[in-house]
Amino acid sequence: MALLDEVKSELSQIDSELPAASQAQATAMIRFGGGLRLVQRQILVQAHFDSLEAAQWLQNAIRNLYGHEALLSPIERPTPTGTIRRYQVLVERGGAALALQTGLLDRRKHVVMGLPNEIVNGNIAQIKSAWRGAFLAHGDISDPGKASYLEIVCPTHEAAMSLVASAHRLGITARPRQVRSSERVTLKDADAIERMLILMGAPRSAREWTGKRSDGEARGKANRLANFDDANMRRSAKAAAEACEKVRHAFDLLGDEIPENLRAAGQLRLDHPDSSLEELGRLADPQITKDAVAGRIRRLLQLSDKTEKARAREAR
Missing domain, CATH: 3.10.28.10 (Homing endonucleases)
Structure with missing residues (x-):
């Protein structure tokens, strides 16, 4: 009914x-x-x-x-x-x-x-x-x-x-x-x-309506959270893939001119593309913070970008 x-x-x-x-x-x-x-x-x-x-x-x-x-x-x-x-x-x-x-x-x-x-x-x-x-x-x-x-x-x-x-x-x-x-x-x-x-x-119907409404809201919230998590995962995966591509480009461009600490951070990103920065920090030897990992990868990419622009000016 x-x-x-x-x-x-x-x-x-x-x-x-x-x-x-x-x-x-x-x-x-x-x-x-x-x-x-x-x-x-x-x-x-x-x-x-x-x-x-x-x-x-x-x-x-x-x-x-x-x-x-x-x-x-x-x-x-x-x-x-x-x-x-x-x-x-x-x-x-x-x-x-x-x-x-x-x-x-x-x-x-x-x-x-x-x-x-x-x-x-x-x-x-x-x-x-x-x-x-x-x-x-x-x-x-x-x-x-x-x-x-x-x-x-x-x-x-x-x-x-x-x-x-x-x-x-x-x-x-x-x-x-x-x-x-x-x-x-x-x-x-x-x-x-x-x-x-x-x-x-109609107290019986009131209890039923309220109970079903609460269940529906809980399901809706769960679905929204699931969708939110799924969207976050897709964004994270996309960002990680882009970061890996930039690191590879930096390695190809810089060759042996990369400081060892920056190379190690970049290699961690390539070896573990799905890991978070915090997880990469724990995988480093010795362990470092996620901020340190992010900073080293950022400096690596900045060095690559700077080198690429300099070579482009020399080519002109």
């Missing part, structure tokens, strides 16, 4: 003992899952979900909390990547009454485009439940190992602002953003995502 499915399954199992909290969740699920429709002067309440368990939760809540019957039906839609199945919860009879009961229709019969003030300004249990309902309706979370995000697609700008304000009351910073024509509210901080999952009621 994908992580997103696991999160929604865990959240769908929650039945709050506080009616106000359950009502906040139901209201958010309706608002973010669909909302109200006017058909032939009749208000219909509908919401769509990608989770059957979430749809069943809302169907039961509408019956038990508000006394209305809701029809639950699967809807299949073909796409280029395959058929997508979603689940619709629809209230036809009593839709206007349900809209008033949930607060999505105010006393003046105006549609509330965000979440009702009674929820946004309600107690913390209502705030948590509203976020849970919004996530069940239209939430998404990143797979471990990828860039971290928890995101909810919002039907209106007002709905997005309601979520941002509610998250603030939970001590979490959520940011609204617009992607093409859709409004979204996003968390990107990994610690904030873990905390929000726990507050919504």
